[in-house]
Amino acid sequence: MTTLNIKVYRDLMGANEKWAKKTRSLLKKRNVTLLNLIGSPGSGKTLLLEATVRRLSRKLRFAVLEGDVETTRDAERLASANCMVSQLLSGGACHLEAKLVHYALRDLPLDQLDVVIVENVGNLVCPAEFDIGEHGKVAVLSITEGEDKPAKYPLLFREAKAVVLTKQDLLPHLEFDLKSCLNFIHQVNASLPVFQVSALRGKGIGAWINWIAAIHREESGA
């Protein structure tokens, strides 16, 4: 890292923090909880949301903001599952910035919502560095990525309020040591709750949805 590089990030963060703060104040006024889903490309974020939509709708009113570098494919998938969804295109950038999220939130009918879930751009590194005004970051890690990712990319796991460990249905076909992966996660963040799910089979979705509802109760003081 050059000195220039360090200066640059400080500047970016300053502008970003301002918008994140605006978002937090907007959400507080409207009693809406914002979650920021972060994980690698193909870690199963969109499939997790597809599996979440139907069951969460019975408990809470919610919407999704779909972040992508390009295409509206993910928003189309969620819209066809009858989810209220907007697509946020990062314009080539590797993460969502707070300003873009703020504008998208303002356009939602927040008075009719309890929770908004942002699916960030597929990237285990950069999105963890950018506060978008969320109440919690959620790390999405698929078991096909290997056990050691929390040690190799620790920032997200340090910052996260929960981990969703996806693609559990593939466990019999992988050389994956679940216990070792949980150890890596808890070495970085000892108290982090981990939800083991298979969105494809619907396994573990209930506990994950209960966690979302609990976070909303906590944040809204309900």
Add this chain to the structure above:
Amino acid sequence: MTTLNIKVYRDLMGANEKWAKKTRSLLKKRNVTLLNLIGSPGSGKTLLLEATVRRLSRKLRFAVLEGDVETTRDAERLASANCMVSQLLSGGACHLEAKLVHYALRDLPLDQLDVVIVENVGNLVCPAEFDIGEHGKVAVLSITEGEDKPAKYPLLFREAKAVVLTKQDLLPHLEFDLKSCLNFIHQVNASLPVFQVSALRGKGIGAWINWIAAIHREESGA
């Protein structure tokens, strides 16, 4: 993207390009070919290199530069496979910069090498934006990530000289449409060669190694 953000990236790129140019001139003098392996965390880059090491050693003299945000785990894996390897730690950054790569290259015995392979930080987005003076970028995509990633993260596939499609051994256990994935790749870059490999089973490694040897012949005029 704010105006500030655009300015920032332009500055960074300027400094980066200078070091990439220095690297290209160094490599030309020593007749060494540099490849830049880019893919998501857990896409199988290190396992691909482990499978490559033994067979490539019969054809060419080579070394690996292992890029990571943190830990020396990957370099240790390659060193134990008797590969000449250095670990490059990005210091939290989401990609390798040309300067760091240049310093690591200078410390290698380049006169005794034909090819250097850089394993970039696990990230499908940012490393594609940073020239490190390589002769070719190679996209590493695992079939567990889904078919549509080349459409959603097109820059890397536009810039790459080849794609390695990893984890083919998992094909029977996934809802993955290989033809559709190849279509997505070739929509972004029609002439891109795709190597379908299972590094775990050694499948497809021969063709990939022949391609590396051909690139080196081409670049060195041998």
